[in-house]
Amino acid sequence: MHKEKPPLEKTDAELVALALANQEDFLYIIERYKDRLFNYIRRITNVGPEDAEDILQDIFLKIYLNLNDFDQDLKFSSWVYAIARNQVISNHRKLQARAEGHQVAIDDEAAHSIASDIDLIDDMDAGLLKENISRVLERLPDKYSEVLVLKFLEEKNYQEISDIIRRPIGTVGSLLNKARELFKKEYAKQGR
Amino acid sequence: MIENDKFGQELLAKIKEDQVAPKAKWKFRLKNYLLWSVGAAALVMAGVAVSLVLYMIRSNDWDVYGRMGRGPMEVLFVAVPFFWILCLGIFTLIAYFDIKRTKKGYRYPALWIVVAAAVSSSLLGIIFYFSGVGERIDNSLSRQAPFYDQIINPNIRFWSNPEEGRLSGVVISRSDDQVYLLIDMARQEWTVFTDGMRTEGAVLVEIGKPARFLGKVTDEHEFKAEEILPMRMGKGFFERMGPMPMMTTKLKMHGPDNIMKCQGRADGLSGLFSKYPELKEAFVSDLLERKEMIGKMAEKDPDIYNEIVNLGIPPQVIEELQK
Numbered sequence: 001m002h003k004e005k006p007p008l009e010k011t012d013a014e015l016v017a018l019a020l021a022n023q024e025d026f027l028y029i030i031e032r033y034k035d036r037l038f039n040y041i042r043r044i045t046n047v048g049p050e051d052a053e054d055i056l057q058d059i060f061l062k063i064y065l066n067l068n069d070f071d072q073d074l075k076f077s078s079w080v081y082a083i084a085r086n087q088v089i090s091n092h093r094k095l096q097a098r099a100e101g102h103q104v105a106i107d108d109e110a111a112h113s114i115a116s117d118i119d120l121i122d123d124m125d126a127g128l129l130k131e132n133i134s135r136v137l138e139r140l141p142d143k144y145s146e147v148l149v150l151k152f153l154e155e156k157n158y159q160e161i162s163d164i165i166r167r168p169i170g171t172v173g174s175l176l177n178k179a180r181e182l183f184k185k186e187y188a189k190q191g192r
Numbered sequence: 193m194i195e196n197d198k199f200g201q202e203l204l205a206k207i208k209e210d211q212v213a214p215k216a217k218w219k220f221r222l223k224n225y226l227l228w229s230v231g232a233a234a235l236v237m238a239g240v241a242v243s244l245v246l247y248m249i250r251s252n253d254w255d256v257y258g259r260m261g262r263g264p265m266e267v268l269f270v271a272v273p274f275f276w277i278l279c280l281g282i283f284t285l286i287a288y289f290d291i292k293r294t295k296k297g298y299r300y301p302a303l304w305i306v307v308a309a310a311v312s313s314s315l316l317g318i319i320f321y322f323s324g325v326g327e328r329i330d331n332s333l334s335r336q337a338p339f340y341d342q343i344i345n346p347n348i349r350f351w352s353n354p355e356e357g358r359l360s361g362v363v364i365s366r367s368d369d370q371v372y373l374l375i376d377m378a379r380q381e382w383t384v385f386t387d388g389m390r391t392e393g394a395v396l397v398e399i400g401k402p403a404r405f406l407g408k409v410t411d412e413h414e415f416k417a418e419e420i421l422p423m424r425m426g427k428g429f430f431e432r433m434g435p436m437p438m439m440t441t442k443l444k445m446h447g448p449d450n451i452m453k454c455q456g457r458a459d460g461l462s463g464l465f466s467k468y469p470e471l472k473e474a475f476v477s478d479l480l481e482r483k484e485m486i487g488k489m490a491e492k493d494p495d496i497y498n499e500i501v502n503l504g505i506p507p508q509v510i511e512e513l514q515k
Contacts, residue, residue: 020214023207030200053199060203061212068217071295166298 008032012076020067030060033077036154037084043149044142045088059087078163081154085146085164106130106153114152118180120187136186144179151176224295231290235312238283240329241276242317247326248273248345251424256406260357270350275343284309327425334428341377341429348426351404352377359384359415360404360423362430363397365468372397373468374415377430383414390419400474402430465504476509486513 007015007028015032018025037059041052062083070079106114111130114120120133137145150156150164162169206212252271262270287309291297297305320326334340334348341348351360354376361376370387384405386397397403397420405417423430465472479486479500490496497510 024204026207027200027204030203034199056199057203057206061207064207064212065215066220067214069215069220073296162299168299168301170301 013072016067016070016076019064026064026067029063033080034060036077037080040081040084040149040154041088043153044085044146055088055091058091059084062087074163075160078156078160081150081156081160081164082166106134110153110155114148114183117152118183118187120184132187132190136183136190139186140179140182143175144182147172147175148179148183227290227294231287231294234283234287234290235309236316238280238287238309238313239316239320240325241280241283242314243320243326244276244329245273245280246317246321247330248276248347248425252347253421256421260406270347273345275345280313284313287313330425331428334426335431336428340426345426345429348377348429354382354409354415357406357408358404359407359417360402360430363399363401363403364464364471366397366399366470372403374403381413384417385410385415386417386420389417395420395422398474399470400478402427472504475503476505479505479509479513483513483515490514 005014007018007025008031010018010028012029012032015025015028019029034056038052038056041047041055041059042049045052045055047055063080066083070076108126108130111126111133114133115129120129137148140148146165147161150161156164158169158172161172165172167175249271254267254271257267257271284306288302288305291300291305291309292302300308330345333344337344348360351358353359359374359376359382361374361382363372363374364381365373367373367383370385372384372386374382374384376382384407386405389405389407402423404421404423405415406419406421407415407417410416465475486496497514500513501507501510
């Protein structure tokens with residue numbers, strides 16, 4: 001007898017079908033994505049945790065509202081991140097400098113990944129490396145910092161980044177190259 | 193990290209309280225369908241614009257401009273169909289922005305979309321051109337569109353300059369074998385002498401139809417024609433001044449004098465017919481050719497036959513029209 005998979009082992013597409021059939025099952029999608037999206041919001045905005053939660057709520061409401069628009073040709077995570085990005089841009093993204101004391105949250109693995117990709121000297125203390133990288137990311141123009149965040153912190157590939165920011169793959173490549181170049185320059189300035 | 197369970201439960205409670213429900217799939221399909229329809233329509237319109245650009249460029253008198261000693265800048269402003277090129281640009285842009293807004297449109301670089309739109313509209317335009325779509329649209333617009341001579345086809349005005357040797361208008365009468373009477377764009381009557389005139393191919397001078405002449409003004413309202421050119425683009429514009437369109441551009445006729453006033457004419461049709469019997473003949477011939485159209489107009493307004501009688505048209509013609 002075929003044993004049904006537990007909800008958390010189901011694919012995203014299966015969870016979408018469940019949520020469309022039963023409102024309560026939307027909870028599984030929330031559980032799967034809430035932490036990732038929360039971190040993403042905090043990485044691309046200057047808002048505190050409470051505001052980030054409010055934005056996250058708006059994002060999930062939008063996801064639920066548009067669930068029938070999900071196209072299975074796309075990865076569900078890319079679709080969800082795209083909605084999150086649009087919601088942040090339309091409601092809460094600020095152009096001014098980040099609030100003092102708030103920095104982009106980076107883990108050790110992400111810091112080393114950025115350092116090796118951009119040929120930074122990373123034999124310094126891990127904490128200092130993360131702090132330096134975070135400060136540089138904050139100083140970059142949004143269109144460059146967001147692709148670096150998606151690539152190294154959210155670990156998205158080129159296709160996924162293309163689907164999230166809704167630009168051609170070639171443009172994603174150009175943005176990342178330019179982002180790397182600017183990052184190196186800013187990082188070097190910081191070192192002086 | 194978010195506190196487990198609480199966030200999800202609160203969100204679900206809000207969804208229930210606000211009665212939030214997923215939008216129906218048909219709405220997204222409709223939106224997608226509309227986007228693609230607008231894109232396709234824009235491409236078709238761009239194709240139509242291409243067909244008109246091709247038609248106007250092919251119909252132009254490039255060799256004549258050269259013989260007239262016109263400089264390249266003047267030829268550029270007169271001969272290049274800027275209006276349709278602008279339309280082509282606008283519709284291509286609409287297609288581009290529309291495609292970009294589709295679900296997967298963002299995946300294609302801007303240049304690819306613009307090139308694809310340009311190539312598709314060019315191919316469509318070539319098909320439309322060879323199918324005669326460009327010519328038919330130009331004829332229709334030239335007959336009815338306001339500002340046709342000012343914006344869509346300024347070439348018309350170029351050819352309405354008797355002082356510079358270019359005369360065009362509607363031929364309304366022939367006084368003998370070689371002398372014609374023509375009404376130009378400014379509603380001026382011209383006597384055109386065509387003896388010794390060169391013709392380009394088999395160009396006929398027909399009563400009630402537009403014609404173009406190269407030559408020179410010999411006296412007030414007298415023009416010595418050296419060459420007759422075929423009427424190509426914009427011929428419908430001159431047909432506005434011809435007898436048939438005077439009658440049929442309005443579905444309801446109020447009598448010949450009122451038609452003239454409605455259309456800003458100085459003379460009544462019946463007056464013209466008394467003065468120029470050949471024009472009346474051409475009008476009768478036109479009426480009989482458009483018997484079916486007259487019949488449909490008469491279904492909406494049976495008085496139309498009385499109005500035709502008032503123009504001095506013989507009863508046997510009316511009988512023929514009513515069959």
